[in-house]
Amino acid sequence: MPLEIYKRGSVYWVKGRVEYNGRPITGPYRKSTRATNEAGARDWIREETEFQIRKHVVGEEHALRFVDAVEIYPASPTTAKKLLLILDEIGDLPIGAITGALLKSLGPKLKPQASSDTWWREIVTPAGAVINYAHEFKGTPLIRVKPYDKFERIAQDQRRQKSSRIERVPATREWIEAFCTEADPYNAALVRFMFETAARIDQAVSIEPEHLYPETCQVLLKAQKGHEEGLITVSPEMMAELVALKPKRPKNRKTGKILSLRVFGYGSPTGYNNRWKTICKCAWIPYLSAHPAGRHGFYTELVVRQGVDPVTAAKAGRWSDPNLPMRIYAHAETDEPEIRARFRTKNVQAERAKQFNKLKSKKENENE
Structure with missing residues (x-):
């Protein structure tokens, strides 16, 4: 019997078999089409029949x-x-x-x-x-x-006529301080928190008051980018700054819904943008978005400026593969003229050493 529809409650079901050239090519059906009207159920039968015939033929x-x-x-x-x-x-x-x-x-x-x-x-x-x-x-x-x-x-x-990979500029301590001088307490704490912990902006703005553990200086970060939810440790100064902030209830700009209390007062990972642009303009510093200010700044600060080994820095920033941040987040800060000067310095030193050895040999010969 070819497929037929019948109604069970408000949903149409199907029974029978799919046939091809008058012969059944499937087992018996007795299943829901999930359609609540006859037209939808017949569309389901047509699509299922076409699929089973293709399967049978090819x-x-x-x-x-x-x-x-x-x-x-x-x-x-x-x-x-x-x-x-x-x-x-x-x-x-x-x-x-x-x-x-x-x-x-x-x-x-x-x-x-x-x-x-x-x-x-x-x-x-x-x-x-x-x-x-x-x-x-x-x-x-x-x-x-x-x-x-x-x-x-x-x-x-x-x-x-447009470059797709623009070199990111990581934040420096000087940039952070200049930013915080002009920023309100919430944005100053936000940029310091990301620079210190390498937290992503979505993780940072999602922090609620109950995610703070002042007694152990730990903060609970949400899961993101393949990493599980987990606690991270911050400095006592950072924790004191976070605890001092009065949590706010942001509004979802699309739905108008009032969200739960947030430590930094933002309801979305893009809400900070306009405010940061204004702060950077007032501080006379180039605008940096949260990613280069946070994760790029964090890794470059540790590895390039402070000489922390890449494995330790990657673990502190919650990168599972140390090669990834070295390839993407570490930014060289020595300019080309300085590199060339190092080669010239070595050559001059070698020449002086050679002259000194000649003088030394000459004196030894005279003494003999």
């Missing part, structure tokens, strides 16, 4: 389309928004027909004015995650995509 590996894989993928709202754009291009393609080169080619087509980093982050990464999730649960082919190389990145930057 095999499951080629039957599952990208759109089918998206339906079973547990996407967040942000990822789902990115996938909608991709679905318009490759939604009907079988998973087995999608290659890394195909995914990379979508970048110039879908976002011609974006950088190659954006292509990777907003197109290749979410699409690859969907395909590999289907591999895990449906046995479809796994996909590995070679990242865009520097030549592809440079070529795209030239086409759009």
